[in-house]
Amino acid sequence: MKVIVGTKEEVVRKAAQRYVELLNRKPEAVLGLATGSTPLDLYAELARLCAEGKLSFAKAKSFNLDEYIGLEGTHDQSYRYFMDHNLFEHIDIRPENTHVPSGFVKDDAEAELYDAEIAAAGGVDLQLLGIGNNGHIGFNEPLTPFTSLTHIVKLTESTREANKRFFNSIDEVPTHAVTMGIHTVMLAKSIILMAFGTGKAEIIKATVEGRPTISVPASLLQLHEDVEVYLDHDAASLLS
Numbered sequence: 741m742k743v744i745v746g747t748k749e750e751v752v753r754k755a756a757q758r759y760v761e762l763l764n765r766k767p768e769a770v771l772g773l774a775t776g777s778t779p780l781d782l783y784a785e786l787a788r789l790c791a792e793g794k795l796s797f798a799k800a801k802s803f804n805l806d807e808y809i810g811l812e813g814t815h816d817q818s819y820r821y822f823m824d825h826n827l828f829e830h831i832d833i834r835p836e837n838t839h840v841p842s843g844f845v846k847d848d849a850e851a852e853l854y855d856a857e858i859a860a861a862g863g864v865d866l867q868l869l870g871i872g873n874n875g876h877i878g879f880n881e882p883l884t885p886f887t888s889l890t891h892i893v894k895l896t897e898s899t900r901e902a903n904k905r906f907f908n909s910i911d912e913v914p915t916h917a918v919t920m921g922i923h924t925v926m927l928a929k930s931i932i933l934m935a936f937g938t939g940k941a942e943i944i945k946a947t948v949e950g951r952p953t954i955s956v957p958a959s960l961l962q963l964h965e966d967v968e969v970y971l972d973h974d975a976a977s978l979l980s
């Protein structure tokens with residue numbers, strides 16, 4: 741793992757340059773994308789570079805990590821809605837080239853078709869990841885098998901509780917989500933993991949310096965040959 745530390749602004753600018761290099765070299769690149777608060781500044785920077793003509797997504801394809809089960813893309817808490825509003829509407833990607841897992845798959849066999857779609861597009865060139873406080877990547881919580889493909893997960897009560905602030909009541913918070921699996925993520929040619937703030941410092945230490953274990957899903961990224969970890973000084977503060 742290559743670790744890049746700086747102010748949030750600095751590392752966001754550096755990460756954005758990865759997209760400039762990749763899309764200049766390979767305009768039809770396949771991008772793996774994430775939701776959450778972590779990628780927001782990067783998405784704003786990509787939109788800015790696109791508006792300035794330094795970056796084009798016109799031929800690119802994207803595949804998002806995850807989606808809630810049962811939420812239409814028009815629901816303001818769906819990850820499709822998040823992506824449309826925070827990135828896709830601000831860059832020149834073609835809407836038909838953007839993919840978010842369907843929140844209406846009925847079982848894992850249907851969910852796995854997403855892996856086939858990614859493979860048919862040529863595989864992910866650059867996968868962007870945030871990290872949960874417990875080391876989850878996508879919705880792959882601790883102990884998710886290393887071999888997992890895109891699958892349905894039952895959300896823990898603590899995750900539902902944490903997300904209830906975005907809904908009218910806990911009853912409206914979805915009980916399940918669909919997520920790329922660990923294996924799906926590991927198939928990406930290159931991976932960027934980003935984390936900001938002291939709240940992520942402990943899990944970043946376990947991810948970067950601990951031994952790889954399914955108890956900390958992100959630590960398994962040590963087994964991938966091309967991973968860059970972009971951290972602000974707070975998230976990096978416990979690294980030796």
Ligand code: F6R
Pocket residue numbers: 773774775776777778779805806869870871872876877878879
């Ligand atoms: C988002 C995702 C999650 C988040 C993680 C961190 O698509 O799959 O794994 O990356 O929960 O969330 P934030 O960025 O909000 O701290």
